Structures are given as C-alpha cells and as structure tokens.
Amino acid sequence: MRGYLVKRKNIHYYKCNTLGCGNNKNAKQLNQSFARILEYFKIDINVELVELIKKQAIATYNQLTKGHEDAYHVLQKEY
Secondary structure: OEEEEEOOOOEEEEEOOOOOOOOEEEHHHHHHHHHHHHHHOOOOOOHHHHHHHHHHHHHHHHHHHHHHHHHHHHHHHHO
C-alpha cells in the first residue's frame, strides 16, 4: 500500500496498488491498528537481560561478517 494526502481534507490515506483492488484506508486508523499489533511483540524485561541480548547480537554480527570484511579489503586493494 502506498500513502497519499487528500489536500482538500488534509487527511492521509493508504491505497492498495494491487490491480483491481482499489482499497483506500484512513492512515490514522491503520497506524493505530499497526501500533496495537506491535504491542503484541513488545518485550518487557530487565535491563541486565537487555544488555546481555545486545552483547550477544553484536558478537553474532561480528562472527557472521568477519569473512566479508576480509573480502572487502581484498577488493579495495584490487581496485
């Protein structure tokens, strides 16, 4: 869906781009629905656990991208 503004009313809407659909929805209503859906995935945990998750995410990222950094330097030298 793409967003657009009805200038006459100064209201934002979303329009479905699928051929034959033509569905238009008020952006305020859809945004509120989306916020309610996101609340379902909200994690309420203590600060220590958040820090542990951050450290693990960084370690995993570094492990997964280690070989890519070497390839990048090789490509830079070749260039």
